[in-house]
Amino acid sequence: MSEKVLMKGNEALAEAAIMAGCKHYFGYPITPQTEVAAYMAKKMPKVGGVFLQAESEVSAINMVIGVAATGKRAMTSSSSPGISLKSEGISYLAGCELPALIVNVQRGGPGLGGIQPSQSDYYQATKGGGHGDYKLIVLAPNSVQEMVDLTFKGFDLAEKYRMPAMLLCDGTMGQMMEPVLLNQGEIKTYDKSWATTGTGNHEGRNVVNSLSLNPEELEVWNHRRYDRYKIAQENDVMYEEYLMDDAEICIVAFGIASRVSKNAINQARAKGIKVGMIRPITLWPFPEKVLKKASEKCKAFISVELNMGQMIDDVRLAIECSKPVYLCNRTGGMIMSPEEVLASIIKANGGNE
Amino acid sequence: MEVFKKTNGLTDAPFHYCPGCTHGIIHRLVAEVLEELGVLDRSIAIASVGCSVFSYNYFNCDAIQAAHGRAPAVATGAKRSMPDNIVFTYQGDGDLAAIGTAETVHAAARNENITVIFVNNAIYGMTGGQMAPTSLPNQVTQTSPYGRDVTLVGYPIKVSEMLSQVEGATYIERVAVDNVKNIKNAKKAIKKAFQNQIDKKGFSLIEVLSTCPTNWGKSPKDSLLWLEENMKKNYPLGVFKDRTKGDE
Amino acid sequence: MSTCKILIAGFGGQGVLFSGKVLAYTGLTLDKEVSWLPSYGPEMRGGTANCSVTVSSEQIGSPIVSEPDLLIAMNQPSFDKYCEETSDNSIIVYDSALISTEFKSNDKVKVFEIPATRLASDNDLPGLANMIILGKSVKESGVFTKDQVFDAMKKLVSSKKPELLEKNIKALELGFNY
Incomplete structure (x- = not known):
């Protein structure tokens, strides 16, 4: 077909x-x-x-x-x-x-x-x-x-x-x-x-x-x-990078959360905030190396998840806690809006829009 | 003149079973039947959890070791995948009649074309003699130290009687291995159960009354007597269901 | 059109999900990026049902439509819930046979009414109010042309059911011409 x-x-x-x-x-x-x-x-x-x-x-x-x-x-x-x-x-x-x-x-x-x-x-x-x-x-x-x-x-x-x-x-x-x-x-x-x-x-x-x-x-x-x-x-690690070339803030998200995050990233980019995303496609094996590499130039990470914060542990481990990792999450069946993710991006950017 | 020899249906691995335990006899009967029916090279044994957990070491055919109670589900998968192979489970009473009740009843209801060898010795052997779903009323075990109180923990499950009410099941028989005559009958029943599978007739279960001298706290000889006097009263021998009648 | 976010809302059984499917399928036939996301669960059994559809010339981010460019409302609760949550320059089309409102067009939103449910029964098109209101919505929003939707509909409805296709087309036409 x-x-x-x-x-x-x-x-x-x-x-x-x-x-x-x-x-x-x-x-x-x-x-x-x-x-x-x-x-x-x-x-x-x-x-x-x-x-x-x-x-x-x-x-x-x-x-x-x-x-x-x-x-x-x-x-x-x-x-x-x-x-x-x-x-x-x-x-x-x-x-x-x-x-x-x-x-x-x-x-x-x-x-x-x-x-x-x-x-x-x-x-x-x-x-x-x-x-x-x-x-x-x-x-x-x-x-x-x-x-x-x-x-x-x-x-x-x-x-x-x-x-x-x-x-x-x-x-x-x-x-x-x-x-x-x-x-x-x-x-x-x-x-x-x-x-x-x-x-x-x-x-x-x-x-x-x-x-x-x-x-x-x-x-x-x-x-x-x-x-x-x-x-x-x-x-066999799989991941997708989105606008990571010049990113100062790195979102880590998978599944539906990564789709919502993409909208938020586009909105933030329109405001001039340099944000990108690493989307793990294999959650195990977890894309540790690419995250570690990103931590060399990114000032903050945001884990966007539909839970109380689970993958965030692996993000912290991957970057060896070298940079702050923020959590943007909803739980219980709720999905965050792009605006909620955008608010997290602004927060991670030191409150600067 | 034929000289007594070990069946090719068993490997050379020495049994781990306790002296006087009748698992060895039942293993041998199953193995002889597989050899006599000429199906050893296409048989898949599903080992369970309990004393028979190592049966995958003994039957001289391919084997899958299943989780506690799940052997009929594993057998279902294997048989559906390999319909021309002979798939059988070998399970004790804790495995089949407690944790695996759902798997057993539904495999029977689907008339899954498998053979189930169900060894009932009224006790959990491997873990050291706890009350089984088939322990008799007032039977003393490690977890019923004052005797099985049916007002508190209920009555034993009569698997053959129960499964005889399941419409899908093809053949259900209870046998014992406490004397030569009964052992011969047991072999006949086991052979029929496998022949049913070869003939694609569906679900057959043979319940075999067995002994556990170690955990019953009896000598092998007294154990056979106890089986005769107590177990058979609660678990009468016989054919409980036979949908193959008239097929021959 | 770069991206059009559409929300269709009504009762379960009104054909909300199918309307969405027609739009998504039309997008597919035109090589657009599309996504179709239903609400699911108990509400699909007689309660409220809604469906997010996004049609875009670019890759679609979130498939969840929270601020629609086009809102198609088929019952009162849905209208009341979503009428003030549309995007700037949005369009609302509602079934005036089932919804009464004082809500009027303003700088942000253009509101159109069509008595779709009544038109369906007057024209012997039982259960096709969804297609009538869809015809009107496509016309007013310009998300697709009439021919594009008709062509997609012809591919979507099985050729084994010519009377069904005919009725759907008739209902769409009725909405377009209202």
Whole structure:
């Protein structure tokens, strides 16, 4: 398909997953991501795939484990409270070194929270969520086009590093329609000789397992995994820079917050304030190096987030607290206006308009 | 003359099970069946959490180690992905009948074409003898030191009876491994459960009454007697559901 | 036109989201940047529904429209809520069959009324008040030409449903000519 179509983010990512060769989807209804399940229910039977509405989010992620163990691409999607339930399975995916894609169309929390857009699962996605030493590839789209592109990317990186990947979106990205190019992209194939497909299909026995009662062995496993994480940190950091060439103030924002920030930056530039933005596309691995570099010439940073301030920790760490980092945030499902971001920019500029 | 030999369905890894525990017998029955049916090289075992957690080391086929209670969901994914493979779970009573109740009931309701081997020894073995969902009324365990008080913690769950009411389930049978005759019957049941999967008939669960001498605090011999005298009263043997009748 | 921010607001069931989709789709056919963002959740089930549409010749920042250049109001609560929040040089088009107001055009905003719901029932176009008011809105705002919207509509409505397309076009036409 080479023509742009108008699609909702949730449906676009579902279509992209199918195009990326994912033929197994397991879901459970929860607002605001239910369109993903509905789309899969309609499409999967037509492409010879499997759509199954599980009895719970817990079961859905374990079904993903079952498919992933056989070496095939599998996906599940949910929204914040459902991702908490999936966290056990996500830890197992990490421990078993299985690739899979998990989509979180975030809503406000904690608890049942609300259903409006939020980014309050940043910690959960980037710092663990489940138990144990592990990381997820975390991708944060800020357009419907990126919902598609990063779905392809998510499957690819998951298989490249044999680890689960998460598409961390918010309700806006899921519900919004934009023109999108459903480009097929290149689908790389990776070694799957570890897959449990029956001993008749490979040499020896394959066991997919995260258990070791031998601490020396478990330590080796964890180091082996973190060695791979290090390679991902070296090679697969993604970010976008906006008007950073001469910027004195650097906004750091992802997802919908980066879209709102762009408006504010344009307004501030019209007033002569030199402000730019570094937008992390991979929240893990986090674009530490580019932020560190920016801290050499920027006098202040502003973390713009739809939560009580989570990514701001990583910004401070990346720049080693060398410059002040301000927080511009809304929470509970509220979205900041460009004017609110502009006010933060003016504040970071020492009150000078 | 045939000489007794180890089944090829088991690896050479030595069992970690306690002396007198009947897990070993049940492992062997499953392994023999897989070998006799000629499906070992396309089998995928789903190991659970509990004493059978290491079963992935013993069955001589590919294996996936699942989280506590989630084996039927993992099996669902594996089977949907590889419909021509033979996928089975091997789960204890804590795993299947407490934390994994939802996964079990819904796999049965979907008539998922998998085989479930459910080992019921009325206690949590691996963690050291706590009350299980299948512990008998008044049974003394580490977490029911005064005996299971049904007015406080409820009654044991009769899995086979419960699943016999699930419309989707194909085959549900309860067996025991306390004597030669019952062991032979158990093997027959297990074989039928796997044959059902080969024939694409759907969800089969074999509940196997088993012993736990260590945590019951009894000798292996007394354990077999206790199973005979107490467990069978609460958990009668037999076929609870058979939708394959008339198919033959 | 560099950027036109549009807010369409009304009750769930009035076709607010579809009106927005027609505008976004028209933009798409003209190679414009567009975004369409609905309100979602409980309010979509009978409560208020609104939809932000941005059409631009440049990349779109925030898809959330808070100060619309064009406000299309299809019920009283939406009109009351948004009529004073439009941008400078904005346009409001409202359904006068459902909304009564003393609000008048001023230096900042031009106000147009059309009894869309009544026109829909008078002309045997049930449920198409949204297209009638859309026709009027496109005409008064000049965001697109009539032909551009008609062409987009022809691509948007399935060719398997020619009577549906005909009615939508008729409703748009009615709004344009009001």
